[in-house]
Amino acid sequence: MIILAIDTSNQPLSVAVLQDNQLLATTTFNYHQKDHSTMLLPLIADLLQRVDLQPDQLDRIVVAQGPGSYTGLRIGVTAAKTLAFVLKKELVGISSLAVLAAPLQPENQNTVIVPLFDARRQCVFAGIYQQKKQQLINLLPDQHLTLAELTAKLQKFPKVILVGHDAQQFNQQLQAELTNKITLATGVFDYPQAYQLGLLGRTAAPVEIHSFVPRYLRVTQAEKYWLAHHQEKLNEPLVEKF
Amino acid sequence: MNKTNRELILAFESSCDETSVAVIENGNKILSNVIATQINSQRRFGGVVPEVASRHHIEQVTICLADALERAKVDYQDLNAVAVTYGPGLVGALLVGVTAAKTVAFAHDLPLVPVNHMAGHIYAARFAGEIKFPALALLVSGGHTELVYLKEPNSYQIIGETRDDAAGEAYDKVGRVLGIDYPAGRKIDELAHQGHDTFKFPRAMLKDDNFDFSFSGLKSAFINTMHHADQVQQQLNQADLAASFQQSVIDVLVAKTMHALRQYPVKQLILAGGVAANTGLRTALGDAMEKYHPTVTLLKAPLSLCGDNAAMIGAAAHVAFQAGERADLTLNADPSLEFDWIK
Ligand SMILES: [Zn+2]
Numbered sequence A: 001m002i003i004l005a006i007d008t009s010n011q012p013l014s015v016a017v018l019q020d021n022q023l024l025a026t027t028t029f030n031y032h033q034k035d036h037s038t039m040l041l042p043l044i045a046d047l048l049q050r051v052d053l054q055p056d057q058l059d060r061i062v063v064a065q066g067p068g069s070y071t072g073l074r075i076g077v078t079a080a081k082t083l084a085f086v087l088k089k090e091l092v093g094i095s096s097l098a099v100l101a102a103p104l105q106p107e108n109q110n111t112v113i114v115p116l117f118d119a120r121r122q123c124v125f126a127g128i129y130q131q132k133k134q135q136l137i138n139l140l141p142d143q144h145l146t147l148a149e150l151t152a153k154l155q156k157f158p159k160v161i162l163v164g165h166d167a168q169q170f171n172q173q174l175q176a177e178l179t180n181k182i183t184l185a186t187g188v189f190d191y192p193q194a195y196q197l198g199l200l201g202r203t204a205a206p207v208e209i210h211s212f213v214p215r216y217l218r219v220t221q222a223e224k225y226w227l228a229h230h231q232e233k234l235n236e237p238l239v240e241k242f
Numbered sequence B: 001m002n003k004t005n006r007e008l009i010l011a012f013e014s015s016c017d018e019t020s021v022a023v024i025e026n027g028n029k030i031l032s033n034v035i036a037t038q039i040n041s042q043r044r045f046g047g048v049v050p051e052v053a054s055r056h057h058i059e060q061v062t063i064c065l066a067d068a069l070e071r072a073k074v075d076y077q078d079l080n081a082v083a084v085t086y087g088p089g090l091v092g093a094l095l096v097g098v099t100a101a102k103t104v105a106f107a108h109d110l111p112l113v114p115v116n117h118m119a120g121h122i123y124a125a126r127f128a129g130e131i132k133f134p135a136l137a138l139l140v141s142g143g144h145t146e147l148v149y150l151k152e153p154n155s156y157q158i159i160g161e162t163r164d165d166a167a168g169e170a171y172d173k174v175g176r177v178l179g180i181d182y183p184a185g186r187k188i189d190e191l192a193h194q195g196h197d198t199f200k201f202p203r204a205m206l207k208d209d210n211f212d213f214s215f216s217g218l219k220s221a222f223i224n225t226m227h228h229a230d231q232v233q234q235q236l237n238q239a240d241l242a243a244s245f246q247q248s249v250i251d252v253l254v255a256k257t258m259h260a261l262r263q264y265p266v267k268q269l270i271l272a273g274g275v276a277a278n279t280g281l282r283t284a285l286g287d288a289m290e291k292y293h294p295t296v297t298l299l300k301a302p303l304s305l306c307g308d309n310a311a312m313i314g315a316a317a318h319v320a321f322q323a324g325e326r327a328d329l330t331l332n333a334d335p336s337l338e339f340d341w342i343k
Helices: A033-050 A070-087 A096-101 A147-154 A167-177 A194-202 A221-229 B039-043 B050-072 B091-107 B117-127 B167-178 B185-192 B216-231 B238-263 B279-292 B310-322
Strands: A002-007 A013-019 A022-029 A060-066 A090-095 A112-118 A123-132 A135-146 A160-163 A182-184 B008-013 B018-025 B029-037 B081-087 B112-116 B135-140 B145-150 B157-161 B268-272 B297-300
Touching: A002 A033, A002 A070, A002 A194, A013 A033, A013 A194, A022 A033, A022 A194, A033 A070, A033 B091, A060 A070, A060 A096, A060 A194, A070 A090, A070 B050, A070 B091, A090 A096, A090 A194, A096 A112, A096 A123, A096 A135, A096 A194, A112 A147, A112 A167, A123 A147, A135 A147, A147 A167, A160 A167, A167 A182, A221 B050, B008 B050, B008 B091, B008 B310, B018 B050, B018 B310, B029 B050, B029 B310, B039 B050, B050 B091, B081 B091, B081 B117, B081 B310, B091 B112, B112 B117, B112 B310, B117 B135, B117 B145, B117 B268, B117 B310, B135 B238, B145 B238, B157 B238, B167 B185, B167 B216, B167 B238, B185 B238, B185 B279, B216 B238, B238 B279, B268 B279, B279 B297
Parallel strands: A002 A060, A060 A090, A112 A160, A160 A182, B008 B081, B081 B112, B135 B268, B268 B297
Antiparallel strands: A002 A013, A013 A022, A112 A123, A123 A135, B008 B018, B018 B029, B135 B145, B145 B157
């Protein structure tokens, strides 16, 4: 199976081409995030060409579905779902946080891995993962939560590894609350690798393409306000097609 | 299908709150024009919330693409090019269309044609008749009010534009004060026909020797009138308010356009953009043309294509495609894209 894996969920941009679990080609940038729109498709075209593949030879597109930067997610997810749709290929979405957690193999089986992204105002996007028998297990679904809420959820675990570029800035704060429990993954693991994403997506079940959207894990401010005031109107269609 | 006598362009539009995909034959025949509108969603907020718009586009884009191809009864190998609006508009919204269009072009090795959304609005008129050059276009929409000179196909030069609010924007703001739901244009238009211009709101910049517009003074005058009436607990006639507001907008648009036609002799005047659907404006412009410029033909964008749609993008793309315009896979959204000014 030829797999194209795309992660544009945060500042790093990573693309990989896999043949089953073998890596054929990969490139990761960690430069300006605003370049995702200009870089993604040229990079995909370049990687495929360098491994002598035509777009049509892809079997499956795997994309980091979120959470992450809204704009970044939209570029990756739009490219992935459109590519899968027009080429009639399989589409798989994988958690952007799982991509960071997957390469970590703690010595102690009970250690939990907590990948996180900064969501501003003392909030993070995070999930709690664990490696069990070479399998990445999700213990707490990815979510948007305050640092305090995350701390509370981590109390019951004996050992915690934080991973992600943004983890560094919250490390001290979490250390203070959760003494001696927390370690920080080394910097090598800070950047999402599309190869890892492709491996996770290889065995996952394909999804329905049209309804596939990013997992923002947070409603917009405007909708949050509206929902709080208009529960009764929830059944009206929001988008109409002509 | 023979590609030599049938040029098919697949066009994407997602600059604001409509996701649209169309298949256009030879720049003037609509094989399909699928439009998913978010009006019901955005009405909740009294206007377009950019993040909400972007999210809806991504829900709709492949569905619209599938429908557009199916209704046109064409497949990717029948296509000659893929076209897309890359600006102006909301950046997050534009990015969905741009990314989708680039992906289709890449996957099926098709040329990619970048289209300015405003050129699209102008070319909506192409579905009402052939464009005769040189032409002048009066472009009036929610985001733009401008006069554009078209020397030849695929050439667009601004000769005047609004200095503050766009006409459509003024409609929405005035609509809010009148308690009319977003988008307010059509309802104010209807209301205006039941009233009279009794308030005599200002006509901005009419005497200035340029082709620029201004609608913020009108908007302020309108709001002040409402506030004052509120304070003295006076009930104003809604129809007369709407009629007075609309008459001021129309007078300015028509007068500036007549002025421009005197300085730029053209064969045709094109009326396009979302506000071009306004019946008051359509009638007034027609009357003025008959009176002052009877030799210049008036080409009005069809009512059904005045709002945002991909058919108009496909029509503009046809002209750009013929002129050899191409974008590569680095094409980005340009939210503040605009035509050059005339020298
Ligand atoms: Zn428009």
